[in-house]
Amino acid sequence: LLVWLRRSTHYFVIVVVAVNSTLLTINAGDYILYTDWAWTSYVIFSISQTLMLVVGATYYLTFTGVPGTATYYCLIMTVYTWVAKGAWFALGYPYDFIVTPVWLPSGMLLDLVYWATKKNKHSLILFGGVLVGMSLPLFNMVNLITVADPLETAFKYPRPTLPPYMTPIEPQVGKFYNSPVALGAGAGAVLSVTMAALGCKLNTCTYRWMAA
Numbered sequence: 001l002l003v004w005l006r007r008s009t010h011y012f013v014i015v016v017v018a019v020n021s022t023l024l025t026i027n028a029g030d031y032i033l034y035t036d037w038a039w040t041s042y043v044i045f046s047i048s049q050t051l052m053l054v055v056g057a058t059y060y061l062t063f064t065g066v067p068g069t070a071t072y073y074c075l076i077m078t079v080y081t082w083v084a085k086g087a088w089f090a091l092g093y094p095y096d097f098i099v100t101p102v103w104l105p106s107g108m109l110l111d112l113v114y115w116a117t118k119k120n121k122h123s124l125i126l127f128g129g130v131l132v133g134m135s136l137p138l139f140n141m142v143n144l145i146t147v148a149d150p151l152e153t154a155f156k157y158p159r160p161t162l163p164p165y166m167t168p169i170e171p172q173v174g175k176f177y178n179s180p181v182a183l184g185a186g187a188g189a190v191l192s193v194t195m196a197a198l199g200c201k202l203n204t205c206t207y208r209w210m211a212a
Contacts, residue, residue: 009206014073017056019080042144046137046184047191053077053103054132054192057110058124058199063206067115074107102139106132121200129196133188141181 056077057070109131110124117123 043184050188055195055199062203070110071107074103125196129193133192134185137184
């Protein structure tokens with residue numbers, strides 16, 4: 001059993017990270033967060049999804065050593081999310097309301113850096129991390145613009161179990177900052193470098209675990 005667990009360590013990590021990314025996405029589509037917190041919610045979840053993407057994709061990419069793996073990992077995250085969204089759809093929510101961030105372009109950028117730098121891990125961490133951190137909030141906003149308006153949806157599809165004190169309120173847009181994409185991209189670009197390094201380190205650690 002222990003030998004089997006060691007050989008399966010990489011796949012366990014990949015599944016755990018992808019599932020957590022999916023859960024973050026479901027929460028990012030929660031209309032209470034969008035209506036009560038508006039762009040604050042957008043920035044927080046853009047950053048969290050960026051970090052989950054970059055650590056999992058970097059881990060998987062360095063594990064296989066094949067450019068294109070990061071894009072495949074993003075595809076896994078997307079499929080998981082759409083399957084999970086089916087449950088929300090069954091509860092009466094419109095299917096385009098639970099927002100799915102556009103992960104694939106960011107994964108492609110990560111693969112491109114890995115390929116262009118001839119599989120240099122340090123370049124992958126620095127350039128790849130920055131590109132993913134800066135691109136995902138932008139792609140996420142483009143995606144968000146194309147879906148149903150969260151505030152309108154909140155009143156059209158009220159939760160049957162929503163207590164009175166949690167009734168959606170008009171969001172205070174622009175109260176703290178005026179550019180959620182810029183804030184998300186700036187913070188994501190810095191933090192993603194660290195998470196990309198963590199992804200590479202996790203790959204090294206699991207190799208040692210498997211070889212033990």
